[in-house]
Amino acid sequence: MRKLTNWLISKITKMEKATDTEQKILNAAKLVFQEKGMAGARMQEIADKAGINKALLHYYFRSKEKLFRKIFEEIVQKFLTPIISEMNSEKPLEVKIWTFAESYMNMLTANPHIPLFMMHELHSNPKALQEIAHKNISLNGALLQKQINEEVAKGNFKPISFLELIVNMLSLSVFPFVAKPMLKAVFGIPDEKFNQLIEQRKIAIPKLIIAGLKADCN
Amino acid sequence: MRKLTNWLISKITKMEKATDTEQKILNAAKLVFQEKGMAGARMQEIADKAGINKALLHYYFRSKEKLFRKIFEEIVQKFLTPIISEMNSEKPLEVKIWTFAESYMNMLTANPHIPLFMMHELHSNPKALQEIAHKNISLNGALLQKQINEEVAKGNFKPISFLELIVNMLSLSVFPFVAKPMLKAVFGIPDEKFNQLIEQRKIAIPKLIIAGLKADCN
DNA sequence: GTCTATAAAGGGATAGAC
């Protein structure tokens, strides 16, 4: 009986330690991969940041490749889900435009490295997304286009394809985070001023997008 | 006399070969570095693409680091010079906006990998640009701001900082090239449709920017 | 200048003890 109890305790302890360690690894890996990319990341650095050693990394995730995929999938999800679910919602078009900019830039402010990381890795391995993309809900372009066309019919908006609209919104929202190092260097912008710029864009972007849509602006 | 002639011919031949080989290396390195980034690039691949062997790479450029810097500087120049010289020109503001979008996207169409490469490398080594930036002419923000303020005073434009304006123009023009792999995967866009999108944006971007500036659009 | 061969370092992955 005593033996059984000890066995249980040990088992549970190990399980807790396991999930704990696994989480520490994932957190460390997320940091390092986002900072250096797949090619630039070093298993040693991930181990150090997680407070363990390389061997244990391979015990949990058999290879660098496997560990990377896990992180990559998670980040792709985080990047795409908000866009897709917002655009697929039944809200009125103008509401979507307003809420998307604010909520998305909030997410990016909390995770500023996501866009550049994702774009870079996607560029060096375009097939990687194909599989992941199919696991997710996909964007309902038809719905969005229908909403646009309704506004056009009412004489409120000029015609535009949903793709153009999304590219415009993504460009204006995401690019500053991708270009942050350049903006800092070329214009000498300190962090504080960058944050102000982002804050201000949560309002400026919807305004710009809508001004571009309005039929009475030539 | 015959000997001297031969020596000269050999010397000249070697010189020609030298600049020729150097150029082949630089071209190959440009391709590989842009495709894989500094960390992902392999000297072997550069040598193969240049039609020579690794040893010769090190003969011309002592290290991967040195070769990379050369390429990186050239690309930064190519990315920044058009923006800066266009914005520093004395043309009227609206003309700048129109010509920038078209000429810049033409350059990017011919060199589609430049933005992502530059952003990625700048992210992993922010100090690198500091030195390069100082070698170049810098953007004259005061001139641009003066032009904006004049239009505001005339009642044509709403107030905006030159930084916001530039970030908007850069975002809309550059982001599609950075996001191309994602757009292809998520929206299933083939190359041909992507090119159409870019072509169409040469006109759509200036229109959008100016609609956002016009005082009579709310 | 260009090559082949090789040194030297880096870094992912495994063996085996605890």
Added chain:
DNA sequence: GTCTATCCCTTTATAGAC
């Protein structure tokens, strides 16, 4: 589960012949 020690392949860089 976690560690130390080590393997071994990859990749940068150099030596030396032609």
